[in-house]
Amino acid sequence: DTGVSQNPRHKITKRGQNVTFRCDPISEHNRLYWYRQTLGQGPEFLTYFQNEAQLEKSRLLSDRFSAERPKGSFSTLEIQRTEQGDSAMYLCASSLGGTANEKLFFGSGTQLSVL
Amino acid sequence: AQKVTQAQTEISVVEKEDVTLDCVYETRDTTYYLFWYKQPPSGELVFLIRRNSFDEQNEISGRYSWNFQKSTSSFNFTITASQVVDSAVYFCALSDGSSNTGKLIFGQGTTLQVKP
Numbered sequence: 001d002t003g004v005s006q007n008p009r010h011k012i013t014k015r016g017q018n019v020t021f022r023c024d025p026i027s028e029h030n031r032l033y034w035y036r037q038t039l040g041q042g043p044e045f046l047t048y049f050q051n052e053a054q055l056e057k058s059r060l061l062s063d064r065f066s067a068e069r070p071k072g073s074f075s076t077l078e079i080q081r082t083e084q085g086d087s088a089m090y091l092c093a094s095s096l097g098g099t100a101n102e103k104l105f106f107g108s109g110t111q112l113s114v115l
Numbered sequence: 116a117q118k119v120t121q122a123q124t125e126i127s128v129v130e131k132e133d134v135t136l137d138c139v140y141e142t143r144d145t146t147y148y149l150f151w152y153k154q155p156p157s158g159e160l161v162f163l164i165r166r167n168s169f170d171e172q173n174e175i176s177g178r179y180s181w182n183f184q185k186s187t188s189s190f191n192f193t194i195t196a197s198q199v200v201d202s203a204v205y206f207c208a209l210s211d212g213s214s215n216t217g218k219l220i221f222g223q224g225t226t227l228q229v230k231p
Contacts, residue, residue, distance in 0.1 A: 095217050108157055
């Protein structure tokens, strides 16, 4: 068990391009979360999955964002037609969930820079 | 609405000094959970502690201790005899006790720099 893995670590793209990030959670964890963190701020919740079902999406997640978790294993987060405001660290976390006090295990994040 | 405030943006101490990181929260829930996470330069947040709203006992884990006071809506974190390896960004977070998820509301974070 090597923890939560995120790829790529860094992504630089031009405005208007599409980008996709991948998260591999800890294998036995049924819940997977995406958060976004901008410079000098705490992480903000974007969405979460329980197994393959996406159960909640934040209003921060515009129509340009889509997340999937096929087969309840890894997850992808796609941003279409990127904007400069999308520049941020995208963090993935997983947990063996079911309660409000579940401990989250975070990956090191994908740093997105939109030029 | 739920909110977490960490008023200290940056703190700098010399090794072996004690340091307290403040956290104030707002919630209308009667059941909720509070957390502290550490974010080292590598980026991944590391869980430190969780507390439920019904347990106001202070907790000590090695050089770390936490003081939870519902009367002042605070959940402060103290590092005793700080070390250079404690340098990181520390986040306080709040979860909704009714949602049964790991959806957290994070504070802005406090950057701690421990100088040798």
